[in-house]
Amino acid sequence: SEYDVIIKGGTVVNAADTQQADIGIKDGRIVALAEKLSGSAARTIDAAGRYVLPGGIDSHCHIQQPSSGGGQNAETWESGTRSAACGGTTTVIAFAAQEKGKGVKHMVADYHEKAKQACIDYSFHIILNDPSDEVMETEIPELIESGHRSLKLFMTYPKNRVDDKQILRIFETARRHQALVCVHAENHDAIMYMTEKLVGNGFGNTKYHAWCKPPLVEREACQRIIMLSELMDLPIQIFHVTCEEAAEEIRRAQARGVKVFAETCPQYFVLTADDLDGDQRQGARVLCSPAPRSVADQQALWNHVRMGTIGNVTSDHAPYNIDAPDGKFWAGDNAPFSQIANGVPGLETRMPITFSEGVAKGRIDLQTFVALTSTNSAKLFGLYPKKGRIGIGADADIVIWDAEKKQTVTQDMLHHDTDYTPYEGMEVTGWPAVTLSRGKVVWNDGEVGCEAGWGQFLARAPYDYIKPSGKFPTPFNPITGKIEAGKTEG
Ligand code: URP
Ligand code: ZN
Ligand code: ZN
Ligand code: ZN
Numbered sequence: 001s002e003y004d005v006i007i008k009g010g011t012v013v014n015a016a017d018t019q020q021a022d023i024g025i026k027d028g029r030i031v032a033l034a035e036k037l038s039g040s041a042a043r044t045i046d047a048a049g050r051y052v053l054p055g056g057i058d059s060h061c062h063i064q065q066p067s068s069g070g071g072q073n074a075e076t077w078e079s080g081t082r083s084a085a086c087g088g089t090t091t092v093i094a095f096a097a098q099e100k101g102k103g104v105k106h107m108v109a110d111y112h113e114k115a116k117q118a119c120i121d122y123s124f125h126i127i128l129n130d131p132s133d134e135v136m137e138t139e140i141p142e143l144i145e146s147g148h149r150s151l152k153l154f155m156t157y158p159k160n161r162v163d164d165k166q167i168l169r170i171f172e173t174a175r176r177h178q179a180l181v182c183v184h185a186e187n188h189d190a191i192m193y194m195t196e197k198l199v200g201n202g203f204g205n206t207k208y209h210a211w212c213k214p215p216l217v218e219r220e221a222c223q224r225i226i227m228l229s230e231l232m233d234l235p236i237q238i239f240h241v242t243c244e245e246a247a248e249e250i251r252r253a254q255a256r257g258v259k260v261f262a263e264t265c266p267q268y269f270v271l272t273a274d275d276l277d278g279d280q281r282q283g284a285r286v287l288c289s290p291a292p293r294s295v296a297d298q299q300a301l302w303n304h305v306r307m308g309t310i311g312n313v314t315s316d317h318a319p320y321n322i323d324a325p326d327g328k329f330w331a332g333d334n335a336p337f338s339q340i341a342n343g344v345p346g347l348e349t350r351m352p353i354t355f356s357e358g359v360a361k362g363r364i365d366l367q368t369f370v371a372l373t374s375t376n377s378a379k380l381f382g383l384y385p386k387k388g389r390i391g392i393g394a395d396a397d398i399v400i401w402d403a404e405k406k407q408t409v410t411q412d413m414l415h416h417d418t419d420y421t422p423y424e425g426m427e428v429t430g431w432p433a434v435t436l437s438r439g440k441v442v443w444n445d446g447e448v449g450c451e452a453g454w455g456q457f458l459a460r461a462p463y464d465y466i467k468p469s470g471k472f473p474t475p476f477n478p479i480t481g482k483i484e485a486g487k488t489e490g
Contacts, residue, residue, distance in 0.1 A: 098130060
């Protein structure tokens with residue numbers, strides 16, 4: 001037949017436009033897009049009354065990766081990507097994490113080996129916590145060249161944090177070799193000090209997790225990482241922005257022309273610090289960093305989404321089991337908040353919660369939803385136009401969305417390997433009906449069609465979206481080591 005699959009009668013929504021169209025798929029790609037397609041197809045999917053969207057791109061998730069503190073990641077590449085696919089996501093960018101004192105080349109190869117079990121396409125950010133000369137001058141340039149075009153650093157967490165000078169070292173290599181740096185921005189010393197004070201005085205309950213790292217701790221780190229990025233003329237992405245104060249810093253930088261991109265996550269749309277207030281077991285289910293904030297901050301995040309300050313929504317899926325000795329409570333059942341594994345699972349609920357809170361509640365339109373959950377991440381990480389759009393030549397990564405469906409989120413209905421969801425009992429409106437990964441139906445109204453090993457590694461080539469401005473704050477170019485008075489391009 002002419003097509004492998006035809007999707008008929010749906011409303012096709014891209015970040016920039018909406019149209020009534022049929023979609024023809026052949027050999028994993030979109031080969032036809034027209035009001036009516038008449039060719040023959042091995043399989044026809046009826047999308048009448050439904051929205052047909054680019055498959056989701058989750059550009060921040062921790063899969064089968066050791067945690068930043070203690071605790072064992074509950075997901076395998078198979079379970080994590082299966083769960084993502086059932087939630088409408090067709091691409092994940094996860095992490096390959098350096099171990100302190102060690103190189104990164106073999107480490108990255110090990111992660112590739114594990115990721116061969118992926119059910120959907122994937123790529124990696126390389127987490128650096130020890131930017132030695134050897135790593136930065138030889139290994140990282142080679143890895144960037146082979147398609148690992150993003151690095152991630154932590155400004156906090158004892159095992160992972162890098163100091164400002166190390167950050168500049170990482171920025172230098174990223175600038176030289178065209179990689180995007182992603183940042184977890186919180187002030188480490190303030191958190192360490194407050195943790196000692198709180199826990200030392202007997203305030204170890206999970207509710208004090210939010211008190212030890214209030215919004216200003218995030219605001220300062222955002223301001224500082226932006227300053228460092230301006231010093232090096234390097235575009236960056238700030239991960240998981242949670243509050244008005246941090247978003248305002250980012251907005252101010254964007255307004256003066258700094259290329260700083262910002263992400264938020266569904267947990268910051270629906271959880272608040274009050275959810276941490278309970279017994280340790282209850283609080284641990286929502287304990288993540290940065291901490292959940294206030295209802296006013298949730299509203300502020302939507303404002304900044306609408307203004308464009310925040311461009312993408314990712315899960316920051318960081319799965320630790322509640323009922324396992326090596327999960328959330330790796331340090332014991334009565335551990336203080338500082339020794340409970342950080343993070344919440346959310347690969348599968350990312351798109352439904354964002355749709356429900358965003359589109360169904362009238363805060364954003366559908367095209368913005370597509371931009372937030374797919375297109376902007378594709379552009380930001382060099383996957384566009386292969387991913388992140390429905391158009392001829394793009395991969396047939398598609399989610400057919402049932403915008404009317406009322407769904408109660410429960411652990412039982414999800415497909416991850418984590419033993420809980422922080423959203424148990426939450427009512428959402430809208431859920432993916434069908435997900436296709438390169439033309440293969442991986443989710444169909446409750447039926448899982450995932451196949452471990454189907455996913456392919458996405459090597460990312462250099463791309464213009466993250467091009468620096470070419471201007472440093474002074475005539476001195478720290479990359480070339482030369483004074484370039486009057487020069488305005490890099
Ligand atoms: O609490 C979180 N977010 N845990 C995952 C690690 C990180 O901070 O990215
Ligand atoms: Zn080089
Ligand atoms: Zn983080
Ligand atoms: Zn994370």
